Amino acid sequence: MYYKSPSYRTFSYFNIAFLILISLLCVMPMVHIFAVSLSGKSAADSNLVTFLPIDFTLDSYAQTFKNDNFLSATAVSVLRSLIGTAMGMIVTMLAAFSLSRTHLEFKARTFYVWFFLIIMIFDAGLVPHYMLIQKVGLVNSFWVLIVPHLVNVWNMILMMNFFRAIPKDLDEAAIVDGASSFKIFASIYLPVSLPAIATLSLFTLVGHWNSWFDGMLYLRTADQWPLATLLQTIVVVQDFSKTGINPEQLEMLSNRSVKAAQIFIAMLPILAVYPLLQRYFVKGIVLGAVKE
Amino acid sequence: MLLPAVLVALVFKYAPMPGVIMAFQEFKPWLGVGGSSWVGWDNFKLMFTMHDSVQVIWNTIFISVLKILFGLVVPVTFALLLNEIRHIALKRSIQTLVYLPHFMSWVILGGILLDLLSLDGFANRLVTAFHLEPILFLGDGNWFRATVIVSDLWKEFGFSAIVFLAALSGINPALYEASEIDGAGRLQQTLYITLPSLLPIIIVVFTLSLGNVLNANFDQIFNLLNPLVLEKGDIIDTYVYRTFQGGQYSLATAVGIFKSAVGFVLISGGYYFAYKVANYRIF
Numbered sequence A: 001m002y003y004k005s006p007s008y009r010t011f012s013y014f015n016i017a018f019l020i021l022i023s024l025l026c027v028m029p030m031v032h033i034f035a036v037s038l039s040g041k042s043a044a045d046s047n048l049v050t051f052l053p054i055d056f057t058l059d060s061y062a063q064t065f066k067n068d069n070f071l072s073a074t075a076v077s078v079l080r081s082l083i084g085t086a087m088g089m090i091v092t093m094l095a096a097f098s099l100s101r102t103h104l105e106f107k108a109r110t111f112y113v114w115f116f117l118i119i120m121i122f123d124a125g126l127v128p129h130y131m132l133i134q135k136v137g138l139v140n141s142f143w144v145l146i147v148p149h150l151v152n153v154w155n156m157i158l159m160m161n162f163f164r165a166i167p168k169d170l171d172e173a174a175i176v177d178g179a180s181s182f183k184i185f186a187s188i189y190l191p192v193s194l195p196a197i198a199t200l201s202l203f204t205l206v207g208h209w210n211s212w213f214d215g216m217l218y219l220r221t222a223d224q225w226p227l228a229t230l231l232q233t234i235v236v237v238q239d240f241s242k243t244g245i246n247p248e249q250l251e252m253l254s255n256r257s258v259k260a261a262q263i264f265i266a267m268l269p270i271l272a273v274y275p276l277l278q279r280y281f282v283k284g285i286v287l288g289a290v291k292e
Numbered sequence B: 001m002l003l004p005a006v007l008v009a010l011v012f013k014y015a016p017m018p019g020v021i022m023a024f025q026e027f028k029p030w031l032g033v034g035g036s037s038w039v040g041w042d043n044f045k046l047m048f049t050m051h052d053s054v055q056v057i058w059n060t061i062f063i064s065v066l067k068i069l070f071g072l073v074v075p076v077t078f079a080l081l082l083n084e085i086r087h088i089a090l091k092r093s094i095q096t097l098v099y100l101p102h103f104m105s106w107v108i109l110g111g112i113l114l115d116l117l118s119l120d121g122f123a124n125r126l127v128t129a130f131h132l133e134p135i136l137f138l139g140d141g142n143w144f145r146a147t148v149i150v151s152d153l154w155k156e157f158g159f160s161a162i163v164f165l166a167a168l169s170g171i172n173p174a175l176y177e178a179s180e181i182d183g184a185g186r187l188q189q190t191l192y193i194t195l196p197s198l199l200p201i202i203i204v205v206f207t208l209s210l211g212n213v214l215n216a217n218f219d220q221i222f223n224l225l226n227p228l229v230l231e232k233g234d235i236i237d238t239y240v241y242r243t244f245q246g247g248q249y250s251l252a253t254a255v256g257i258f259k260s261a262v263g264f265v266l267i268s269g270g271y272y273f274a275y276k277v278a279n280y281r282i283f
Helices: A006-037 A041-045 A059-066 A068-099 A109-121 A126-135 A153-164 A168-176 A181-192 A194-210 A213-218 A227-237 A247-253 A256-289 B003-014 B017-024 B042-049 B051-083 B088-103 B106-117 B122-129 B141-169 B173-181 B186-212 B218-224 B227-233 B236-245 B249-278
Strands: none
Touching: A006 A256, A006 B051, A006 B088, A006 B106, A041 A256, A059 A068, A059 A256, A068 A109, A068 A153, A068 A181, A068 A194, A068 A227, A068 A256, A068 B003, A109 A153, A109 B003, A109 B249, A126 A213, A126 B003, A126 B017, A126 B236, A126 B249, A153 A194, A168 A181, A181 A194, A194 A227, A194 A256, A213 A227, A213 B218, A227 A256, A227 B106, A256 B088, A256 B106, B017 B042, B017 B249, B042 B051, B042 B249, B051 B088, B051 B141, B051 B186, B051 B227, B051 B236, B088 B141, B106 B122, B106 B141, B106 B218, B141 B186, B141 B218, B141 B227, B173 B186, B186 B249, B218 B236, B236 B249
């Protein structure tokens, strides 16, 4: 056996050490930020913190939660993530179910397949999109964060391929019993594909939580922004002109550990769903991508 | 049941498409598409003659080509190395850690990088520990490009490896058994069995990623870009956004169309090629 040879054993030790090092390197920046967020102001500002907090304090978190902008942005983010995911999954699943029918059952299938493929590969660009959102009156509306994202062609394809792998015998039995298309969808396809739905919902949820550009482009005032947009403006660009804050708050926001705390709070929901996500996604991705 | 999706797609994806004719006009918001005057291909000519926009197109291609190359070589290598670990729990833990950055947005990672790579940040503390001059990771054009490419790898290499790991587990074990009887070592097995078996999926991933040649990742660059590195770090998408903010709607649209059109050709060509070579289909 190859793995008993001395040279392979040497390789194996080096390999394991190397991969452990790489994987630790991947998360070290996050650990560092977390440590900074829990450190005292002076230690953080003079760059003494490595991976453990110095002068442990929860002060930066307390200050962050005193900020009204931050609280309202968190609320907007939670709302958009929940509503956006729920509505998006319904639209996606209904469409995926229709597209998973054969040509015999659904004559116009080819047309609709191309209809959705085209929007996946051709994009009109930033300016025409902006003009349209303006025309339909969604500028400065919460719904601009949700409605344009309802159709996700990629998720639709994954879901469709999953539906197609469900044995047709189930359909036929239901048709014999006199079930309508919608009944087949709701009573057979939905329950059977719960794991796939859970996976895609989590991906959509993370996508919504992370999305920031639409908020910046379409929403004028900071109190309507989701958390990602607010963070982008105050932590990354450090532009405080739109948030309307007083000098005292300004000083607090430029504090390194407060910034770190805000970044960490934005990471928190993702870290919370990550164990769930991780259990499914390897299977989920492979699942939709392979066809017979 | 298809109706909701079709309606949303019609309104938010198809309805903006006629808006691209703005690229052939001198568009004034108060006159609208109907009232603005026509200028033919002038905006496109402007795009290819202005120093700014030519530089921006070059930056985009430079950054994205390097991203595509590293984004292929590193995940494949990582998948091969990870495949040599037979301790399942260890393998799982490594995967858990390296996939994590993929799920963070560039706002979060950008915020982390700004702190980490600043002059008095953690990275420069390491640099100065070796008695070297501190490095302006985000303030010097060439370092900026390197930072962008490396941080993109950091975020995506683990997740991109999933597809190769799946392919690795699909290789017929009989091939390895047969080669062992013939006296092949592990390195020979990797060269003559593993890599050739991975080749089709490598080709597919590579062809499909070519569609991103003009897409150097807006989210990432926008969150790291600053005036100091505009010359070498500005890409098409950030340029379009700034041109749009500056009120030059028609030029922004023209540059946007240029990007979409090239992307359209490359992506559809890529899918066609992947279908022909590896029988890869999405629908």
